[in-house]
Structure formats: C-alpha cells, structure tokens
Amino acid sequence: MQDILIDIANMRKDYPTGESWFTALRDITLQFKTGEFAGIVGPSGSGKTTLLNIIGSLDVQTEGEVTVLGKRVRDLTHRQSASLRSRELGFIFQTYNLLPVYRVYENVEFPLLLLTMTEAQRRQAVLDALNWVGLSEKVKSRPAQLSGGECQRVAIARAMVKHPKIVLADEPTANLDTENSHHVLDTMRTINQELGTTFIFSTHDQKVINYLRRIITLVDGKVVSDKANGG
Amino acid sequence: MMWKLAWRNIYGAGLRSIINIFILAFVIIGIIWMEGMYEGWMRIAERQSKEWECAGGRYEMAAYDRFDPFSWDKSHAVIPLSLQPLVQKGDAVPILISTGSIFPQGRMKAVVIKGIPAGQTALKLPTKALADSGEYIPALIGTNMAKSSALNKGDIVTLRWKDVHGAFNAADIVIAEVMQTPVMSVDNDQLWLDLNRLQQMKDLPQQTTFIVLKSGVQAPPNVPGWRFLTVDDMLADLHEIMQTETKQAYITYAILLFLAMIAIFDTQVLAVFRRRKEIGTLTALGMTAQRIILLFTVEGMLYAVLASGAAAILGMPLFIYFGTRGWLLPESFQDFGIAGFKDPVVFEYTLGMVISTLVLVISLTAFVSWIPALRIARLKPTDALRGKLR
Numbered sequence: 001m002q003d004i005l006i007d008i009a010n011m012r013k014d015y016p017t018g019e020s021w022f023t024a025l026r027d028i029t030l031q032f033k034t035g036e037f038a039g040i041v042g043p044s045g046s047g048k049t050t051l052l053n054i055i056g057s058l059d060v061q062t063e064g065e066v067t068v069l070g071k072r073v074r075d076l077t078h079r080q081s082a083s084l085r086s087r088e089l090g091f092i093f094q095t096y097n098l099l100p101v102y103r104v105y106e107n108v109e110f111p112l113l114l115l116t117m118t119e120a121q122r123r124q125a126v127l128d129a130l131n132w133v134g135l136s137e138k139v140k141s142r143p144a145q146l147s148g149g150e151c152q153r154v155a156i157a158r159a160m161v162k163h164p165k166i167v168l169a170d171e172p173t174a175n176l177d178t179e180n181s182h183h184v185l186d187t188m189r190t191i192n193q194e195l196g197t198t199f200i201f202s203t204h205d206q207k208v209i210n211y212l213r214r215i216i217t218l219v220d221g222k223v224v225s226d227k228a229n230g231g
Numbered sequence: 232m233m234w235k236l237a238w239r240n241i242y243g244a245g246l247r248s249i250i251n252i253f254i255l256a257f258v259i260i261g262i263i264w265m266e267g268m269y270e271g272w273m274r275i276a277e278r279q280s281k282e283w284e285c286a287g288g289r290y291e292m293a294a295y296d297r298f299d300p301f302s303w304d305k306s307h308a309v310i311p312l313s314l315q316p317l318v319q320k321g322d323a324v325p326i327l328i329s330t331g332s333i334f335p336q337g338r339m340k341a342v343v344i345k346g347i348p349a350g351q352t353a354l355k356l357p358t359k360a361l362a363d364s365g366e367y368i369p370a371l372i373g374t375n376m377a378k379s380s381a382l383n384k385g386d387i388v389t390l391r392w393k394d395v396h397g398a399f400n401a402a403d404i405v406i407a408e409v410m411q412t413p414v415m416s417v418d419n420d421q422l423w424l425d426l427n428r429l430q431q432m433k434d435l436p437q438q439t440t441f442i443v444l445k446s447g448v449q450a451p452p453n454v455p456g457w458r459f460l461t462v463d464d465m466l467a468d469l470h471e472i473m474q475t476e477t478k479q480a481y482i483t484y485a486i487l488l489f490l491a492m493i494a495i496f497d498t499q500v501l502a503v504f505r506r507r508k509e510i511g512t513l514t515a516l517g518m519t520a521q522r523i524i525l526l527f528t529v530e531g532m533l534y535a536v537l538a539s540g541a542a543a544i545l546g547m548p549l550f551i552y553f554g555t556r557g558w559l560l561p562e563s564f565q566d567f568g569i570a571g572f573k574d575p576v577v578f579e580y581t582l583g584m585v586i587s588t589l590v591l592v593i594s595l596t597a598f599v600s601w602i603p604a605l606r607i608a609r610l611k612p613t614d615a616l617r618g619k620l621r
Contacts, residue, residue: 050613058515058612079519086517093616097512101243113232114517158516 005166005198006032006055011064013050013221024050025221028064032200034165037192039201041209042218048202051218052168055200056089057081069165086114090159090197094171096151098143098158104130105139108157115162129157133187149180153187160191169201173208185211233522237530241537248534251498255538255592258491260546262484262588267553267578269480272560273473275576277466282355283414285465286324287444290314290457295440300330300343304393307438313451314442322448324351325439327429331392333404333422335380342376342422344392346429353445356417360408361425368428369407373418377409384409390422395434402432413574488592492599499531499603510607511615524604531600535593553578 013025025047032038040048053059054066057073058081066073069088076084085091090111098107108129112122130136133153143151152172159167169188173181189211192199201208209215209229217225241248295306310318310325317323327346332339347354349361361369367387372380382388384406391401404424412418430436442457444450450459503510513523557575 053613056515058616082514082517082519084517085515089517091512091515093512093515095508097508097515097616099509099512101239106239111516113236 003034004031005034005069006030006200007065007067008055009065011054011061011066013047013054013059014062023221025054025061025218027222030216030223030226032166032198034198035192035196036198036200036214037189037212038199038214038216039203039208039212040216040218041203041212043204046218047221048204048218049170052170052200052202055166056091056168057084086111087162088165090162090164090167092152092155092159092167092169092172094174096143096148096155096175098151098154100143102142103139104135104141104143104146104154107143107154108161111158111162125161126157129161130154132160132191133157147180148176149183152176152180152184156184156187156191160195160197163195164197166198166200169199169203171203171205172201173203173205178207181205181207233526233529234533236526237533240526240530241533247498248537251494251534252538252541254491254494255535255596256541256545258487259538259542259588259592260549261487262592263542263546263580263585264549264553264578265480265483266584266588267550267580268558268576269473269477270579270581270584271553271557271576273469274579275574276469276473279413279574280416280466280469281446281462283412283417284354285443285462286353287446287448288450288459288461288465289441289443290450290454290459291441293456293458295328303328303330303440304395306440307435308456309437310439310442311454311457313454317444317448317451318442321350321352322445324348324353324443324445325426326441326443327426327433327435327438328440329392329429329433331390331422333380334389334391335382335386338380340380340420342390342420344390344422344424344429346424346426348427349425353443356412356423357408357410358423358425361423361428363425363428364405364407367403367405368424368432370404371408371410371423372406373410373412373421375415375418376421377406379420382406382409392432394432400432488595491592492595495531495534495596496599496603498534499527499600502527502530503603503606507610507615508618510610511612511617514612514615520608520610523607524601527604527607528597528601531604532593532597534600535589535596538592539589550578550580554580 008028008030011025011028012023014021014023028051040051042048050059054061054073055068057068057076060074068084071080071084073081099110102110105126108126109122112125117125127136130139133156135150135153135157138146138150143154146154173184176184185208188199191197201212203209212229215225215227215229216223292306292308294302296302307327314323318325324347329344331342331344333342347356347358347361349358351358356371358371360371363369368390372382377383386406387403388406389401390404391399393399430438510523514520554577557577559575
C-alpha cells in the first residue's frame with residue numbers, strides 16, 4: 001500500500017479583503033500518496049495556487065487540518081517549515097524564479113547549500129540533476145542566456161537535486177510553447193517514474209492535464225471532482 | 232555560505248555595487264586622511280613646542296600666574312641653589328619675564344619682555360643674536376610679532392618698561408633678528424632680550440622667573456618656592472586645542488558617513504523591494520527569514536569590506552605622499568594658535584586609527600543594511616513570490 005504523504009481534512013482558507021473576508025478554499029479533503037502525478041485543475045482564481053502554497057507550508061489554512069509528511073502545517077514554526085521545504089519539498093514556478101546573478105550550476109546547487117553536504121557531494125548531485133533534465137552543457141550559462149524551456153528545466157533540476165519526496169509545480173508550462181511544454185512534462189514524468197517522486201501540479205493547461213494520472217478539479221475554492229486519468 | 236552568496240549577489244549587481252563600494256572607499260580614505268593629518272599635526276606641534284619652548288619642562292616661580300601680568304613683577308627670585316649647577320652647565324636656562332611697551336612708527340604696542348641667556352642651547356631660539364653689539368639693545372622677535380608691529384631686522388624702536396622700584400624707563404632697541412618660529416607662544420607679542428641686560432634694566436640682578444630644563448635632564452625634586460611643570464603640563468593647552476580640532480573633525484566624519492550610509496540604506500531598501508520575488512524563492516527553497524535578513528546584512532557588510540580593499544588600493548598613493556612629503560597647512564591655520572603650520576605636516580597613520588575607522592564603517596554599514604532587511608521578516612512568502620510588498 002502506498003504511503004499517504006499529504007492529508008488534508010475539511011480545510012478552509014480565508015483572506016482578509018478590506019473589512020470582510022474572502023474564502024479562497026472551502027471543505028477541502030484530499031490525500032496524496034507516494035509517486036502520484038496529480039494535478040489541481042481549475043480556472044484562474046479557483047484557489048489552485050493557494051492550495052499548493054498551503055501544502056508547501058508557505059501559507060497556513062484558516063480551518064481544518066493539513067498534514068504533510070506527518071507534520072501538521074499549522075503547528076510548524078518558521079524554522080520547522082523552512083526545514084520541511086529545504087529537505088522534503090521541491091517547488092517549480094510558472095516564471096521559473098531562477099536567481100539571475102547565479103549561473104545554472106549555482107542555481108541548482110543553491111538548495112544543497114542549505115543542507116549539510118560536502119562540496120563533492122553537491123557537485124555530483126548538481127551534475128546528476130542537470131543530466132536528468134538534459135542541460136549538462138549549460139552549467140556555466142546564466143538564466144538570461146537560456147530559453148524559457150531551458151529555464152524551466154533548470155528549475156526542475158533545482159527542485160529535484162535534493163531528491164525531495166514531493167514536488168509542487170505551479171503552472172509550470174504557462175510561459176512555454178508547445179514543444180518546450182512537452183519536453184518539460186516528459187522530463188517530470190520520467191523523474192516521477194524513475195525516482196517515485198510525487199508531483200502535484202496546479203494548472204489549467206490541457207497539455208499538462210493530458211499527462212496527469214489524477215485530476216482534482218477546483219471551482220470557486222471547492223473540489224468538484226477528483227478522478228483518475230490515463231496520463 | 233552567506234559570504235559566498237552575498238559576494239555573488241554583489242558581483243551580479245554590477246555598477247550599483249561599484250558605486251557603493253567607491254562611495255564607502257572615499258569615506259574611509261577621507262577619514263583616515265584627516266585622522267592622519269591631525270595625528271601628524273599633533274606630533275609636529277608637540278615636537279616644535281618642545282624644541283622652542285618646553286624642552287625638558289620648567290620651573291616657574293610659585294607666584295607666577297600666566298593669566299595675570301600684574302603678578303609677573305612679583306614673580307622673580309634668585310636661581311635656587313639646587314638648580315645653579317644645572318644652569319652653570321647649560322642644562323637649564325633661566326628666563327626673566329616682564330611687561331613693557333614698544334612704539335613702532337608712533338604706535339604703542341604692549342609686549343612681553345623675556346630675558347634669556349644669549350648663549351643658551353636648550354631651546355631652538357636663535358639667542359646668539361642677543362649678544363651685545365653696541366649702541367642699541369639687541370632684541371629678538373618672531374615673524375608674527377614683526378608683522379604685527381611692522382618691524383624688520385635692523386629697525387630701531389623705543390622700548391618702555393617698569394623697573395623693580397616702579398619707575399618707568401625707556402631705551403632704544405635694535406631688532407637683531409627676526410626668527411622663523413612655528414611656535415606662536417614664543418612669537419606673538421614677545422620681545423626677547425639678553426637675560427643680563429633685562430636684569431640690569433629691571434634692577435633685578437640674578438633674578439629669574441622660569442628655569443627651563445634641557446631635554447633629558449632630570450628635574451631635582453621639591454625646589455621650595457618654585458613649581459615644576461612637566462612637558463605634558465606645558466603641552467596641556469596644545470592637547471586641549473587639538474582635541475577641540477579633532478572633535479570638529481568628527482562632525483566632518485559624521486557628515487561623510489551619513490552620506491555614505493544613505494547610499495547603502497537606499498540600495499538596501501531598493502534591493503528588498505526589487506528582489507522580493509527572489510526573497511519568496513529563497514523562502515520556498517527553505518531559507519528562514521532570519522537567514523535571508525542575514526544574507527542582505529552580509530551583502531551590505533561586504534560592500535564595506537570590499538570598500539576597505541578599494542580604499543587601501545586607491546588611498547595608498549595619497550597616504551604615502553602625505554606620509555612622506557607632508558602638507559604645508561594653509562596660512563589660515565595660524566589662527567588656531569597651534570605650532571606645526573610653518574613646516575609641512577607629515578601625516579602619521581596608526582594601526583589603531585585604521586582599524587577603528589574600518590570597524591566603524593563596517594559596523595555602521597551592517598546596521599544600515601540590517602534595518603531595511605528587517606522588512607523581510609514581515610513579508611509573507613506567498614506575497615513575495617507574487618512580487619508583492621506590504
């Protein structure tokens with residue numbers, strides 16, 4: 001039986017808007033298991049990114065329980081949530097969020113600097129990660145010298161370099177053309193299959209949806225469907 | 232790790248970093264340059280004061296009050312027995328002091344008349360010129376005195392003085408020498424005569440007001456009726472004036488530092504605003520807010536560290552030039568009444584001066600880098616990732 005990595009029960013998230021509150025997510029009950037390749041799908045403003053941020057312990061729910069890798073998100077201190085993100089979670093963003101002054105190698109190496117690893121271990125891990133995404137030749141390039149697809153593959157390498165249990169990808173193909181989108185998604189699917197890493201996407205891109213093995217549809221902050229997909 | 236990351240960010244920031252580093256380097260050079268000047272000025276002023284006035288310290292009559300000229304007529308005595316051998320050997324110089332007036336070009340000018348043995352060598356005063364040379368009493372004055380009384384070498388002027396009996400007398404004196412002295416207190420309003428001549432004029436044979444010891448001569452203890460002023464006692468005024476000057480310099484340092492810190496502060500405020508998405512990314516990658524604040528603070532500190540290196544490279548030729556060739560202070564510095572402005576002031580740099588300046592600049596830079604970085608702690612990661620700043 002697969003382990004449950006993420007357990008969300010009756011979760012609600014409200015945001016203050018002036019003097020009133022806006023409910024971004026309500027009645028969310030979901031579980032994610034090891035090795036899933038799942039997507040949270042829905043139109044803009046449906047709460048996809050908010051859900052991903054809460055799973056990533058970047059934000060905290062207003063009500064309900066969210067447990068990630070056995071840790072209750074609400075109870076985590078800043079230091080504990082930072083530790084969870086640095087060790088167990090990988091993030092991939094729509095706009096890549098690479099550090100512009102760093103070279104490709106240094107961008108990928110960055111998460112490892114937060115862990116206790118030797119220089120040699122870091123080097124091997126960075127080269128392996130760049131090899132997975134097919135960018136071994138670009139180690140010395142800066143993000144400005146790369147195409148959008150290459151930047152996103154560097155972001156995938158950065159997310160994967162520490163072998164996280166979960167990768168959270170927020171609209172990873174939104175800024176990419178079709179060819180690059182497929183390339184990036186193929187890369188992620190290969191990693192998922194070979195390393196067993198759980199991928200959770202937020203997307204409304206049909207190209208991504210076609211790759212997913214599980215589709216959770218959010219509308220106005222509520223889960224309206226949660227079904228398996230051919231992938 | 233922080234230094235490595237900070238270095239990468241500073242290197243990546245390009246021109247903005249270069250400008251900040253240059254501003255800070257300029258401030259460091261400016262402060263060390265000024266401190267070096269004051270230190271050098273102090274040293275030369277001390278040296279010249281010792282050469283021209285203090286030598287190894289002096290005995291003065293207990294009744295003598297330098298601020299009360301009326302006390303001077305009572306402040307004289309025969310050289311005490313314990314000091315006579317030193318005077319005879321030339322290791323101590325007796326000086327008799329009196330008030331008087333001269334009348335150059337029909338004007339009256341009050342002067343301090345000082346009698347000193349013409350053959351003395353303890354002080355740098357060119358007293359050989361006071362040896363009796365004929366019809367007129369030879370007198371020695373400094374360039375400032377010459378300027379203020381419009382007298383030149385060879386001029387004859389009438390001197391009036393009061394003798395010990397209260398009678399006013401007058402005689403013509405000749406300016407035997409106009410000396411170039413950097414020490415104002417032996418120049419301004421001072422008229423130097425031969426000691427024997429002044430003793431005769433005052434009818435005070437063997438009497439003296441001061442006895443100045445030659446440098447390196449041990450002062451005999453407890454001479455009744457006399458008090459001994461060490462060199463430090465005699466230089467107390469100089470130190471006080473220099474301290475006042477140094478305090479004024481602190482205002483300049485503060486202005487320089489303030490301007491530099493504004494530049495750093497602005498850079499850091501802008502950095503927090505411009506790099507908020509990066510801050511969000513660093514948070515997502517697992518850095519705590521404290522570590523990100525530390526990163527920004529270290530970046531600011533690194534500006535100061537790099538500026539220290541730049542100051543060493545850019546400032547070295549300047550420091551070496553002024554530390555070897557010196558700088559002839561402008562005439563206006565005479566107004567301070569401190570020795571040291573007539574010869575080039577050779578700047579003196581001490582390790583303590585350099586270290587304290589660097590520590591001050593680096594600490595202040597760290598502080599003004601840390602203040603704007605504190606906003607990071609209030610920044611929500613989700614807002615930061617979206618590029619929002621609340």
